[in-house]
Amino acid sequence: xxxxxxxxxxxxxxxxxxxxxxxxxxxxxxxxxxxxxxxxxxxxxxxxxxxxxxxxxxxxxxxxxxxxxxxxxxxxxxxxxxxxxxxxxxxxxxxxxxxxxxxxxxxxxxxxxxxxxxxxxxxxxxxxxxxxxxxxxxxxxxxxxxxxxxxxxxxxxxxxxxxxxxxxxxxxxxxxxxxxxxxxxxxxxxxxxxxxxxxxxxxxxxxxxxxxxxxxxxxxxxxxxxxxxxxxxxxxxxxxxxxxxxxxxxxxxxxxxxxxxxxxxxxxxxxxxxxxxxxxxxxxxxxxxxxxxxxxxxxxxxxxxxxxxxxxxxxxxxxxxxxxxxxxxxxxxxxxxxxxxxxxxxxxxxxxxxxxxxxxxxxxxxxxxxxxxxxxxxxxxxxxxxxxxxxxxxxxxxxxxxxxxxxxxxxxxxxxxxxxxxx
Amino acid sequence: xxxxxxxxxxxxxxxxxxxxxxxxxxxxxxxxxxxxxxxxxxxxxxxxxxxxxxxxxxxxxxxxxxxxxxxxxxxxxxxxxxxxxxxxxxxxxxxxxxxxxxxxxxxxxxxxxxxxxxxxxxxxxxxxxxxxxxxxxxxxxxxxxxxxxxxxxxxxxxxxxxxxxxxxxxxxxxxxxxxxxxxxxxxxxxxxxxxxxxxxxxxxxxxxxxxxxxxxxxxxxxxxxxxxxxxxxxxxxxxxxxxxxxxxxxxxxxxxxxxxxxxxxxxxxxxxxxxxxxxxxxxxxxxxxxxxxxxxxxxxx
Numbered sequence: 001x002x003x004x005x006x007x008x009x010x011x012x013x014x015x016x017x018x019x020x021x022x023x024x025x026x027x028x029x030x031x032x033x034x035x036x037x038x039x040x041x042x043x044x045x046x047x048x049x050x051x052x053x054x055x056x057x058x059x060x061x062x063x064x065x066x067x068x069x070x071x072x073x074x075x076x077x078x079x080x081x082x083x084x085x086x087x088x089x090x091x092x093x094x095x096x097x098x099x100x101x102x103x104x105x106x107x108x109x110x111x112x113x114x115x116x117x118x119x120x121x122x123x124x125x126x127x128x129x130x131x132x133x134x135x136x137x138x139x140x141x142x143x144x145x146x147x148x149x150x151x152x153x154x155x156x157x158x159x160x161x162x163x164x165x166x167x168x169x170x171x172x173x174x175x176x177x178x179x180x181x182x183x184x185x186x187x188x189x190x191x192x193x194x195x196x197x198x199x200x201x202x203x204x205x206x207x208x209x210x211x212x213x214x215x216x217x218x219x220x221x222x223x224x225x226x227x228x229x230x231x232x233x234x235x236x237x238x239x240x241x242x243x244x245x246x247x248x249x250x251x252x253x254x255x256x257x258x259x260x261x262x263x264x265x266x267x268x269x270x271x272x273x274x275x276x277x278x279x280x281x282x283x284x285x286x287x288x289x290x291x292x293x294x295x296x297x298x299x300x301x302x303x304x305x306x307x308x309x310x311x312x313x314x315x316x317x318x319x320x321x322x323x324x325x326x327x328x329x330x331x332x333x334x335x336x337x338x339x340x341x342x343x344x345x346x347x348x349x350x351x352x353x354x355x356x357x358x359x360x361x362x363x364x365x366x367x368x369x370x371x372x373x374x375x376x377x378x379x380x381x382x383x384x385x386x387x388x389x390x391x392x393x394x395x396x397x398x399x400x401x402x403x404x405x406x407x408x409x410x411x412x413x414x415x416x417x418x419x420x421x422x423x
Numbered sequence: 424x425x426x427x428x429x430x431x432x433x434x435x436x437x438x439x440x441x442x443x444x445x446x447x448x449x450x451x452x453x454x455x456x457x458x459x460x461x462x463x464x465x466x467x468x469x470x471x472x473x474x475x476x477x478x479x480x481x482x483x484x485x486x487x488x489x490x491x492x493x494x495x496x497x498x499x500x501x502x503x504x505x506x507x508x509x510x511x512x513x514x515x516x517x518x519x520x521x522x523x524x525x526x527x528x529x530x531x532x533x534x535x536x537x538x539x540x541x542x543x544x545x546x547x548x549x550x551x552x553x554x555x556x557x558x559x560x561x562x563x564x565x566x567x568x569x570x571x572x573x574x575x576x577x578x579x580x581x582x583x584x585x586x587x588x589x590x591x592x593x594x595x596x597x598x599x600x601x602x603x604x605x606x607x608x609x610x611x612x613x614x615x616x617x618x619x620x621x622x623x624x625x626x627x628x629x630x631x632x633x634x635x636x637x638x639x640x641x642x643x644x645x646x647x648x649x650x651x652x653x654x655x656x657x658x659x660x661x662x663x664x665x666x667x668x669x670x671x672x673x674x675x676x677x678x679x680x681x682x683x684x685x686x687x688x689x690x691x692x693x694x695x696x697x698x699x700x701x702x703x704x705x706x707x708x709x710x711x712x713x714x715x716x717x718x719x720x721x722x723x724x
Binding site: 010011012013080081082083084085087091092094106107109110113114220221224226234235237238239240241243244247249251252253258280281282283290291292293294296307331343345346348401402405406407409414415416419 | 426427428429430431432433434435436437438440441444445447448471472473474475476477478560561564567568583584586587588589590591592593595597598599610611613615616
């Protein structure tokens with residue numbers, strides 16, 4: 001019994017996103033990963049085999065595995081982010097499969113926001129195109145810690161090492177302009193299966209690991225911030241039962257740092273100080289808790305704390321302010337309204353804001369700043385300043401992806417119209 | 424250096440608890456849809472953890488088709504009592520009796536589609552503004568496109584081409600009057616994760632998940648349990664087989680698999696060797712390639 005139980009308990013979770021232009025073979029790559037790692041079931045395979053035949057495809061079209069909506073199958077394109085799951089004995093993987101079309105940048109931002117790693121596909125015949133740069137820029141903007149460039153369709157350039165090296169050099173040059181921590185390159189053929197799960201024979205010149213090897217082994221233990229203690233309070237847990245009559249716990253998910261009983265803490269925005277009495281969970285009190293654990297914290301002193309407050313360490317506090325600079329990706333159908341008012345969601349806090357200033361727009365193909373045309377529409381990236389109705393407790397996004405991110409909501413439609421990263 | 428890395432089950436658990444707490448904070452009248460199947464049992468277990476040592480701050484809602492496995496109902500009643508939670512039952516039979524839903528006819532008649540009518544009515548009568556469920560993205564291709572917070576208009580409809588982007592772990596539960604949300608705390612779990620979690624947490628589940636002898640018959644290569652709710656063709660002969668169920672839905676649309684897995688460990692071994700999907704035995708998904716998408720657009724889970 002314990003063997004079954006323990007093997008599986010040892011696994012880590014890696015979330016990755018895939019990006020590439022239309023026809024770069026993204027869906028085929030995912031299909032290949034799932035197929036070669038034996039994560040596709042017979043009935044799924046039979047269903048796509050039949051659909052492929054019906055559509056007149058010669059090969060079984062692995063792309064059909066990921067296109068879940070009727071409109072997607074009809075038009076042969078991916079519209080929305082689809083989530084896929086597979087596991088190897090080492091790790092469990094969550095794939096956010098995001099569409100490559102220009103008009104769907106918002107989906108890539110969505111998929112990228114929770115990812116540890118991005119796979120960016122490049123067609124070996126076409127090399128680095130505008131969309132490759134755009135995807136790389138978005139991945140860096142969203143602070144994805146690891147980027148793996150898959151130079152795909154190597155079979156169509158006769159597995160030529162020079163073609164691969166040329167693209168690799170070009171990408172390396174481009175990435176120096178960006179802030180990316182860890183970059184890898186793999187020459188592959190998703191269609192033929194080279195270097196995806198199995199090593200490629202025709203590309204024996206490539207000495208690195210296969211794509212799956214990278215996915216299984218890239219170090220993700222440092223992807224969360226374990227330095228700055230941040231505990232945004234989600235809710236107050238007061239059982240008011242006989243047994244727990246005076247119990248007052250604060251529920252939340254640790255956004256950074258390590259919390260232990262006995263730690264001296266400060267509660268923001270009030271500034272009251274206290275000591276952690278216990279870090280509680282259903283399974284009993286914990287010796288310590290770190291991101292991204294969900295726990296309940298109790299304090300030695302009775303302090304008035306509610307949702308939206310943050311428990312931090314005395315000598316390591318977040319910034320507190322009402323004027324916040326943001327890099328934003330605009331997601332809404334209507335353009336950003338200069339001086340417009342929006343609702344803001346940031347950690348467990350909800351406030352309102354006014355857009356005070358649009359500093360510049362980024363041309364995501366050239367990375368140039370445009371200070372002339374300041375109309376920000378869907379899928380565009382800009383730097384703006386907002387002023388909030390109440391102070392936010394935040395860190396820079398580069399420092400902490402949880403306390404450094406926020407969304408803006410159109411108060412008339414309730415749509416999420418903007419992804420904001422605090423700079 | 425000390426490694427601060429959660430195992431994947433712990434990370435999934437933390438994510439689900441975070442979502443459950445967001446629901447309790449962002450909505451006025453949430454409910455947990457509870458079918459007595461393993462996925463909704465796991466969600467109920469997670470809810471217990473999320474609010475411990477407090478009680479689960481919302482009722483459990485069962486949309487009862489009247490065609491349940493008796494073992495499921497027995498389990499449901501026992502479990503709810505243990506939990507000390509409130510149970511609200513929406514009855515499909517009542518919707519039919521009141522003329523709000525029409526029973527399907529013929530050999531493949533099922534009340535699966537009718538559940539939507541009863542579900543929407545139950546939501547309206549109780550003024551629920553958020554209904555949590557145990558649906559998972561790995562179950563079915565339309566579900567792979569779901570958000571954690573899935574917005575529904577005033578008719579309960581899902582608009583898959585027009586979903587709110589969901590960034591980081593910031594969930595936007597804002598809505599107009601009359602609209603509501605469906606919320607899926609275990610979106611990112613797979614069938615295997617659920618079984619491993621049940622084993623690890625020693626969660627009790629209905630007996631029909633385990634191998635047992637049952638009177639069954641074969642229809643379209645699917646093993647169906649013999650019961651009063653299914654009209655059998657003359658060619659469909661009843662026989663005794665050793666089976667278990669991988670998913671639990673209505674008796675009319677849930678097929679069994681032949682299995683001698685009688686413990687969680689042996690189920691996990693069976694699942695890891697399985698070559699067909701969990702819902703492969705579900706007749707309700709097989710009606711067309713977009714069967715799930717179409718039902719969801721109308722308000723199904």
